[in-house]
Structure formats: C-alpha cells, structure tokens
Amino acid sequence: MGMASQPLKVMYLNPVADDAAVDEIFAGMVRQHKQPGTEVHVTALPKEHYGFSHIEFRTYEALVTRGIMRAVRQAAAEGFDALAIGCFYDTALHDAREISDRMIVTAPxxxxxxxxxxxxxxxxxxxxxxxxxxxxxxxxxxxxxxxxxxxxxxxxxxxxxxxxxxxxxxxxxxxxxxxxxxxxxxxxxxxxxxxxxxxxxxxxxxxxxxxxxPSIAALKRAEYAAVLKRQCGWVPSRRGSCEAPPEAEIARFHAFDDAAPVFGSRIVIEAE
Missing domain, CATH: 3.40.50.12500 (Rossmann fold)
Structure with missing residues (x-):
C-alpha cells in the first residue's frame, strides 16, 4: 500500500502520568499542526505506576524510564513509524532508540x-x-x-x-x-x-x-522521519552502538513480561 492509502503513524508520548487536561493540551497541539495524512496517538503513562506530573528531577526521570521503554516497545510492536518522547530532557532517548526496531524515536x-x-x-x-x-x-x-x-x-x-x-x-x-x-x-x-x-x-x-x-518540534520531526522512512526507506541502524539486545536474551531476562498497563491514556487523532 502507498502512503496515500496508509496513513503515517506517529505517537506523542507524554512521559508522566495521564492527566485529562494535559493530554488535551497536547492533543490540541497535534490537531493544529499534524499533516492530513498522519494519524497521531497522544499517550501518557499510567498514573497508578507513574504518578508524576513532571520529571524536573533526575530521580523522577530514572523512575519513569522503565515506563518509557515499555511504551516504546509497545508502539514499535503496533507498527508506528515514529515516536516522540515529550520531555525536553529527552529522557531515555538513546535507550529507547536501542529497542525501537524500525520505528524512529525523537524528542523535543x-x-x-x-x-x-x-x-x-x-x-x-x-x-x-x-x-x-x-x-x-x-x-x-x-x-x-x-x-x-x-x-x-x-x-x-x-x-x-x-x-x-x-x-x-x-x-x-x-x-x-x-x-x-x-x-x-x-x-x-x-x-x-x-x-x-x-x-x-x-x-x-x-x-x-x-x-x-519543543512539543511542535518533536511532533513535526517525528512526522518528517516517518515520511523519510516511507519514501526513502531510511530506518534506524542496528549496527555498532545502535545494536539492539537479542530478543532471546530479553525473553530470558523477562525484561518486558510485566502485565501492567503500558499506557494510562490514549487520544487518537485520525488522519483526514
């Protein structure tokens, strides 16, 4: 299927607890700035496990990193073209890129x-x-x-x-x-x-x-990466420093076996 019949899929992940008012702020930003052919999911981490409204402190960043990694792996499994981690600290960006498979990951x-x-x-x-x-x-x-x-x-x-x-x-x-x-x-x-x-x-x-x-920049950079992926075939390298951990080892370590919800909220802004 070509780009015209299959929308680009981008996730904007707010790496703190779901909050309806904050979720809607970012959803409004997406509605105003995404391209017509892009489907965007605005997501946040589940409040029962990650109850932070901000991650200004490295302590909070460390605690939400696991949630970000689970979200990135889930988004890659769902076939998203690109994902933006919505914090200007670019929390867990390099870690997330390591397990994103063919999905491009960026940040503000x-x-x-x-x-x-x-x-x-x-x-x-x-x-x-x-x-x-x-x-x-x-x-x-x-x-x-x-x-x-x-x-x-x-x-x-x-x-x-x-x-x-x-x-x-x-x-x-x-x-x-x-x-x-x-x-x-x-x-x-x-x-x-x-x-x-x-x-x-x-x-x-x-x-x-x-x-x-920065929220618009992260969205548009993710969207552009998705365009380049579809049109030019440019996907993340998995060589050298970009090497992903072996799937057999991930399974042996039970690294992603947690059955807890990955996302606390999800707003889907459909492609037009």
Missing part, C-alpha cells in the same frame, strides 16, 4: 536544536528554572550544538506552573526572550519545556526571531 531537545540550527547561527533556550540548565547544556553540547548555544534564560517557573497563569507566563517568557536576544545575541529562541506549548507565536511576533515550541 534534539528536534528543537536541529530546527533552530537550520534557521539561525545561534539560539538561546528559555527554561523554567536554573535547576534544569546543567543537564540541558550537557545534552545540547552532546548533540554538537554547543557553538550555536547563546545561553539559557530562566523564568523562575516549574513545569506545573506554566499553564496556571498564562498572562504571567507570557510576560516572563517575553522578558527572557528579549534578554537572550539583547544580551546573548540569540538569533532564534527555543522554549525549553513542552508545557510552554501555546506561547511561541506571540513571542515570535513581538521579538522578530524564530521561536521554537
């Missing part, structure tokens, strides 16, 4: 950096709290974008705070963006948290530089 930080690098020579990252900077800087430098990084600019908000008072969040993001441009020389901006969804266009219009929303 790597996707946002790739897009920003195609639009400008330098970019600043607007983050919620200073706590995040060390880990994010290490990640961005590891991706090879250290020379493009104009700096990090925090707004003093945790993940759970961004959607509480939109006017105040917008004010803080705007001020941080101006500082990144005026003091850091940033030619583009990246919002460094997926819960900043919905703010990018106002900042972009006011400041006159590209502003990358």
């Amino acid at each position: 930080c790597v996707a946002s950096c790739e897009i920003a690098a195609s639009l400008a020579n330098s970019f600043g990252v607007i983050v919620g709290r200073r706590k995040w900077v060390h880990q994010m800087q290490s990640t961005i430098v590891g991706y090879g974008h250290g020379d493009r990084l104009a700096g990090f600019y925090d707004v003093g908000l945790g993940v759970d705070d961004f959607q509480r008072d939109h006017a105040e969040t917008g004010r803080r993001l705007m001020a941080a963006g101006r500082k990144a441009i005026d003091e850091g020389g940033a030619e583009a901006l990246i919002l460094g948290c997926t819960m900043e969804v919905g703010f990018y266009k106002e900042i972009e219009n006011a400041l006159g530089v590209p502003v990358i929303d």
Whole structure:
C-alpha cells in the first residue's frame, strides 16, 4: 500500500502520568499542526505506576524510564513509524532508540536544536528554572550544538506552573526572550519545556526571531522521519552502538513480561 492509502503513524508520548487536561493540551497541539495524512496517538503513562506530573528531577526521570521503554516497545510492536518522547530532557532517548526496531524515536531537545540550527547561527533556550540548565547544556553540547548555544534564560517557573497563569507566563517568557536576544545575541529562541506549548507565536511576533515550541518540534520531526522512512526507506541502524539486545536474551531476562498497563491514556487523532 502507498502512503496515500496508509496513513503515517506517529505517537506523542507524554512521559508522566495521564492527566485529562494535559493530554488535551497536547492533543490540541497535534490537531493544529499534524499533516492530513498522519494519524497521531497522544499517550501518557499510567498514573497508578507513574504518578508524576513532571520529571524536573533526575530521580523522577530514572523512575519513569522503565515506563518509557515499555511504551516504546509497545508502539514499535503496533507498527508506528515514529515516536516522540515529550520531555525536553529527552529522557531515555538513546535507550529507547536501542529497542525501537524500525520505528524512529525523537524528542523535543534534539528536534528543537536541529530546527533552530537550520534557521539561525545561534539560539538561546528559555527554561523554567536554573535547576534544569546543567543537564540541558550537557545534552545540547552532546548533540554538537554547543557553538550555536547563546545561553539559557530562566523564568523562575516549574513545569506545573506554566499553564496556571498564562498572562504571567507570557510576560516572563517575553522578558527572557528579549534578554537572550539583547544580551546573548540569540538569533532564534527555543522554549525549553513542552508545557510552554501555546506561547511561541506571540513571542515570535513581538521579538522578530524564530521561536521554537519543543512539543511542535518533536511532533513535526517525528512526522518528517516517518515520511523519510516511507519514501526513502531510511530506518534506524542496528549496527555498532545502535545494536539492539537479542530478543532471546530479553525473553530470558523477562525484561518486558510485566502485565501492567503500558499506557494510562490514549487520544487518537485520525488522519483526514
């Protein structure tokens, strides 16, 4: 079957507990930005096992990594073309890629950096709290974008705070963006948290530089990867550092035998 008769299948995985309001925020983003021929499933981890509303701390990241790995393996088994892990820490990205089979896996930080690098020579990252900077800087430098990084600019908000008072969040993001441009020389901006969804266009219009929303970036990068997979046959390498663990060994270790639910929620946005 060709692409016209078989929709691209992309999963946007929010790696925290299912929450109806948050799920709908990301589903709304998907409805606005996906291509007509793409079917997207917005999923989250089951609340009874992963009760976090954020993973700002490495402790929480470590605890949800198992849930992410189970979700990635399930999505690959269901035949998804690509999956986006919806946290700007890019939690478990390399681990997930190892077991994704023919499914491409991306995440907000790597996707946002790739897009920003195609639009400008330098970019600043607007983050919620200073706590995040060390880990994010290490990640961005590891991706090879250290020379493009104009700096990090925090707004003093945790993940759970961004959607509480939109006017105040917008004010803080705007001020941080101006500082990144005026003091850091940033030619583009990246919002460094997926819960900043919905703010990018106002900042972009006011400041006159590209502003990358990481949730949109992750979705569109996954969708593009799915297109390239279908049209060009480009699938993940399984050689060298990308080698997957042997299936016989996975079975012997009972690594994925847990019968608990993989997903706590799933919103399906059909292809048109």
